[in-house]
Amino acid sequence: MAIIGPNGAGKSSLLHAVAGLVDVTGHARLGDTDLLATPVRERRVGLVFQGQLLFPHLSAVDNVAFGLRARGESKAAAGAVAREWLERFRIGDLAERRPRELSGGQAQRVAIARALATDPDVLLLDEPFTGLDVSVQMALRIELGQHLRDFPGIALLVTHDAIDALTLADRVLVLDEGQVAQVGPPAEVAAEPRTAHVARLVGLNLVADGDDLMAFTPDAVVVSRTEPEGSTRLRWHGPIATLAPHGDAVRLLVHASPDLLADVTPAAATELGLVPGAEVWLSTKATAVSRYGARAGAGGTGR
Structure with a gap:
């Protein structure tokens, strides 16, 4: 599900609530589980921020292995899974590099691999392409789309780009001032936008x-x-x-x-x-x- 809306609509706040980064009231149900009532350490959630936010003192492979190590996996087992994910993102040869030695696109691939390596039930992506060159965005969008098609869990993607919503999402959720303004398949939302922000994203005029x-x-x-x-x-x-x-x-x-x-x-x-x-x-x-x-x-x- 792609989550779109103007600045301040509550998109990132929604992701942070599911991840347990902010205190909120309410419910976020995944099957029979209420994530908001589940201790943060027990939530099977992977989070990708904009701007990578990798651990600067760890190598790429150790960054990817971090979540598994935090769950008690051995260094060898966590490292093997991490290297497999780096290979999936075609950056296996960069496993020993520190974040400062990676390009923006390479670092964001590491960040996404880190989130997926823990086998999360929910994958939270907060504007993962922000700050990357257009060509890098396009390549990473294609790669992420391939991984999302195979991902068995739920993915929530915050974006300001209509291309992300139209190409990566099965459904689109439109937030406006903290309220749900519209939800539906991408083509439907694009064809019949109900907020000026969405209309502008898809290049339409909207008049009440x-x-x-x-x-x-x-x-x-x-x-x-x-x-x-x-x-x-x-x-x-x-x-x-x-x-x-x-x-x-x-x-x-x-x-x-x-x-x-x-x-x-x-x-x-x-x-x-x-x-x-x-x-x-x-x-x-x-x-x-x-x-x-x-x-x-x-x-x-x-x-």
């Missing part, structure tokens, strides 16, 4: 209209300096906040109550004199808009 929400793509928006004509068009008005290249287009962010995205060609941007602060009209055909209920799919619909 009574009990309904309207979602539409930036390239379905027409930008003009005068109010558009025609009763079939939905329209908004406001100043341009930012302009930025977006593929072959120029993407505008307009403060139009709500903020909306619009894509125009570079030629159109020049012809219309589009600059930050310029007042513009945005419009779209009703046929280009997807309408759906604002409440459907929100709340406790997931297990």
